[in-house]
Amino acid sequence: AQKITQTQPGMFVQEKEAVTLDCTYDTSDPSYGLFWYKQPSSGEMIFLIYQGSYDQQNATEGRYSLNFQKARKSANLVISASQLGDSAMYFCAMREKVGDDKIIFGKGTRLHILP
């Protein structure tokens, strides 16, 4: 069964608009971590943001914020004021237990920012 689900294979967004990339996850462990990575066409994986399951507040990193809804097992990435350089693949990932060495990824969402 898929543990990380990203339902949007591709999205087109106008420059300067905000965009939300969806991610739902499945785990029975109470202690887990969620990550978002960006992969531009050059191929490198760039870490964006992290949310721990016990974190009281939603994580934020500059223009990136994570809309964490624990009861719904949802961890959507919000990018405010999108820029052309935000065009890339975006992956949601999960470490199922803190201290576990496995991190699994969703299928990704390809984001296109339109000028």
Place this chain on the structure above:
Amino acid sequence: ETGVTQTPRHLVMGMTNKKSLKCEQHLGHNAMYWYKQSAKKPLELMFVYNFKEQTENNSVPSRFSPECPNSSHLFLHLHTLQPEDSALYLCASSQVLRGEKLFFGSGTQLSVL
């Protein structure tokens, strides 16, 4: 610069060749990973080494053979590969006990002819 270096960046090999991918991390991490990324599948976890011990082998065919001689170096030995093994192979490292994120290398783009 993430502190994780992969070589080579590109590799073309025939199905009868033997080659190795190399990964080195300068971050003092205790875990190293191989992921495979092909065009039609999500990022697939292949192997995990934690304190030099293999803790994950995600049903990977034996034509892929990992080696972790110390906590800073990770190899992926390749032999008698198939064309469907053509993919981007990404190495990553992490400090597991602190639940840290993965730091990725730039990847090796492998083409099997």
